[in-house]
Amino acid sequence: MADKLEWLNKHLVLIRYTALKDVIEQEGYKIRPDLEELFTGVTGAEAMIFKFAGLADFKAACELMAHIAHRRAGVWWGYRCILSLLEELQANPAADRDIADIGAKFEPAVPDWAKVELPPPPDTSGLEEMLADMRAKNKELFTQIDPEMLKYVQDAVEVAFQEFKRVHGIHPLDLIKKLGERLKEDTFVIDPDSPVFKAKAELHAQLAAVQKETVETIKAVIPPKVPGHEKKVRDNALAAVYRWVSAPDQVNSQKCLDIGNECPGTPAGLLSLSAFWAYGDLLPLGEQTVPTPPGLAANGLCQALLMCALHKGGTRKVKERYKEYFRLGLEVLTGADNWGESLEEGKAPHEKPPAPPETKPDAPPSAAYKRWKPENL
Numbered sequence: 001m002a003d004k005l006e007w008l009n010k011h012l013v014l015i016r017y018t019a020l021k022d023v024i025e026q027e028g029y030k031i032r033p034d035l036e037e038l039f040t041g042v043t044g045a046e047a048m049i050f051k052f053a054g055l056a057d058f059k060a061a062c063e064l065m066a067h068i069a070h071r072r073a074g075v076w077w078g079y080r081c082i083l084s085l086l087e088e089l090q091a092n093p094a095a096d097r098d099i100a101d102i103g104a105k106f107e108p109a110v111p112d113w114a115k116v117e118l119p120p121p122p123d124t125s126g127l128e129e130m131l132a133d134m135r136a137k138n139k140e141l142f143t144q145i146d147p148e149m150l151k152y153v154q155d156a157v158e159v160a161f162q163e164f165k166r167v168h169g170i171h172p173l174d175l176i177k178k179l180g181e182r183l184k185e186d187t188f189v190i191d192p193d194s195p196v197f198k199a200k201a202e203l204h205a206q207l208a209a210v211q212k213e214t215v216e217t218i219k220a221v222i223p224p225k226v227p228g229h230e231k232k233v234r235d236n237a238l239a240a241v242y243r244w245v246s247a248p249d250q251v252n253s254q255k256c257l258d259i260g261n262e263c264p265g266t267p268a269g270l271l272s273l274s275a276f277w278a279y280g281d282l283l284p285l286g287e288q289t290v291p292t293p294p295g296l297a298a299n300g301l302c303q304a305l306l307m308c309a310l311h312k313g314g315t316r317k318v319k320e321r322y323k324e325y326f327r328l329g330l331e332v333l334t335g336a337d338n339w340g341e342s343l344e345e346g347k348a349p350h351e352k353p354p355a356p357p358e359t360k361p362d363a364p365p366s367a368a369y370k371r372w373k374p375e376n377l
Contacts, residue, residue, distance in 0.1 A: 012046050012065075012333045014073035020045050028295030029067040035060060058322035062305055065329045067298040071278035074297070076245050076339055077332040078271045078304050081325045082238065083349055085267065085308045094313025096225070131180075230266075237268035238350040244275040245339050253279035267307040274300030 016027075023029040023045055031039060038055075042048045045068045052061035066074055165171045170178075240259040244252040256276040263269030277297035282290040309321040316324065331337035342349055 012049070012068075012330075013335055014070040014333045015045070015068045016070055017045055017068045019043060020048060023064070023067050026294060027067045027298060028293075029064065029298075032060070053326060056319075056323075058319065058326040059306075059309075061326050062322055062329060063302050065326075065333065066301040066305070067295065069298075069301075069329075069333055071280075071297055072245060072248055073332050073338070074301050075241060075271065075275045075278055076337075077325075077329050078267075078274065078301050079238065079241050079245065079350075080328045080332065080337065081305055081308050082267050082271060084324055084328065085311055085314065085321070086350075088314030088316060089311075091315050092313050094311065233263045234266060234268045235350065237263060237266070237272040239348065240272050241268070241275050242339075242342075242348040242350065244279075246343060248275075248279055250279075250281075250284040253281070253284040257284075267304050267311070270300060270307060271304040274304060 017023045020029075020039070020043055024031070035057075038051060039048065042051060045064060049061050049064050049068075052058070052064065065077075069077065161172050168175075237259050240252070240256045244256050246252075253276050256272045256279075260269050260272030260276060264273060274297050276284075277292045277300055280289075280292050282292055305322075305325055308325070309318045314321075328337070
């Protein structure tokens, strides 16, 4: 497979299945319930892949591609996707989060719609002057009223006031006076010794203790990161994958298993394990063959792509990354991109320093990519 296969770049050729029926039965491909209707009337795997792409569902397209891909080509595709992620991270490295920040802030952020603003207290500064002015005007009016009639009205009002006092226990004029005095008081005084504040302080202390214990537990279980170690482990996994693609034999398969087990939670480590599964024998150095379960290598590749797509940092969002991984998959499965050129150079792609995104020329699209109207993808 060291040739460039330029004559094959119009269709997906580095594949193991062409019919959807075979992918489902022999590779264990599962159709998602939400996508079942899209499969109606489609029997070809390649047609289904580009139907997904036409709907801009590049994740689904990549998952189906991973299940039909020739295993050696599929691992190479995953390798190229990891290199694409590394180029992104060179432009925008992922910021590490300090474990001690977990749960460090307890105060919830209250949205604007949930905020309650208390009305300002009423302004009583001119109340005395207003009352004095009212008394003066009333006194002036009273001088203009017939004294006998005024006495009759006052007696009638007093009778009503006394009845109000009998029922409510207070004279109306006294009630008005008390209301005036209450308005002068600050009705929004907060008691700093309130049990509510004491309970809040106790709760914060408990949360702080739990947060401290949690951080100490995490640090005790997870070893601290050593500068340069993650890169070394990643490069070891990529080197193992590249050696396997170059020569997928027993020794290189076992190497992928050993190195992949050192970092299974990383895209490179999981891809290394996927390469081991792609070999087809779970005991490559054993005396008898133990076949790899159907779909294990394909699912490993799918998860490696998902880890790349969700990786923090970089310059692309998840959907943009899947679109790029779909493009890279087309290049590989049509034969336009393979490992032959790097073998001729004698240097693996991951050993070369990635070119800055602003200076790296865009790769020309393959005939298959042009054929399926990439402007709609």
